[in-house]
Amino acid sequence: MRPTSRLLTGSALAVAAAGLVCAPAYAGDTDGLEVFPSSVVPGGQVTVNTSACGDGGTAAGDASAVGAGTFTLAPSTHEGDAIGQFRVPPSAQPGTYEIVATCAGDGRRVTGDLVVTLTSQRQPVHPRGSVKTGVGGALGPDPGQTAAGVAALAVAAAGGTWLLHRRARGDGI
Numbered sequence: 001m002r003p004t005s006r007l008l009t010g011s012a013l014a015v016a017a018a019g020l021v022c023a024p025a026y027a028g029d030t031d032g033l034e035v036f037p038s039s040v041v042p043g044g045q046v047t048v049n050t051s052a053c054g055d056g057g058t059a060a061g062d063a064s065a066v067g068a069g070t071f072t073l074a075p076s077t078h079e080g081d082a083i084g085q086f087r088v089p090p091s092a093q094p095g096t097y098e099i100v101a102t103c104a105g106d107g108r109r110v111t112g113d114l115v116v117t118l119t120s121q122r123q124p125v126h127p128r129g130s131v132k133t134g135v136g137g138a139l140g141p142d143p144g145q146t147a148a149g150v151a152a153l154a155v156a157a158a159g160g161t162w163l164l165h166r167r168a169r170g171d172g173i
Contacts, residue, residue, distance in 0.1 A: 033101050033112030040116060042092040046099075049076065049083040052110045053103035057082050060104065066097040066114060073101055092116050 036047045046063075050073065053059050059073035063086045073084035084101075097114045 033099060033110040035099055035112040035114050038113070038115060040088055040114065041118065042088055042116060043090040044088050045085060046088060046114060047083065047085050048073065048099060048101065048112060049078075049081050050101055050110050051080045051082075052101075052108055053082045053105060055080050058104045059084070059101040059110075061086065062100045062102075063088075063097075063114075065099070066092050066116060068092075088114075088116060094118055 032052070033048055033050045036049075037044075040046055046068075048061060050059065053073070056075050057080075058075065059082050061071040061073050061084050063069065063071060067089045068086045071084045071086040073082040075081070076083040082101075082103075094116050097116065099112050099114050100109060101111075102109050
């Protein structure tokens, strides 16, 4: 066999093996309760959905662990999914809470996790102030340090020019 065909065969076998190992783990996760967003601040709206109840299935949701009480999951426009919503109470404490849905047809119970935080993941925190990198910059907070930096650069440029001029005349360094 040629080295190229051995490389391709080995690569194909490695991809196939990885697919067989990962497929069962992924397939089992599709019938759980999906929580969007998975992290929310108190007072935020949460949407949950599941495909565990089958086509046209409904479910009774329970978010009493976080203090939101019960809610209903109804068939959605996505084939085979049931969807519902609830609002996290403003008094909810930070932590991880289990949300439960029980299918109306067969009584199947599915769960998902909701993380309550004090800061929202959707609103980024923008930095304020200047960067502390040493002498300072043109827009730094201390104009005296900026002037000292400019003076040091001017002295270095003048000294370099003087040395190059002496060398060009042949005076030596």
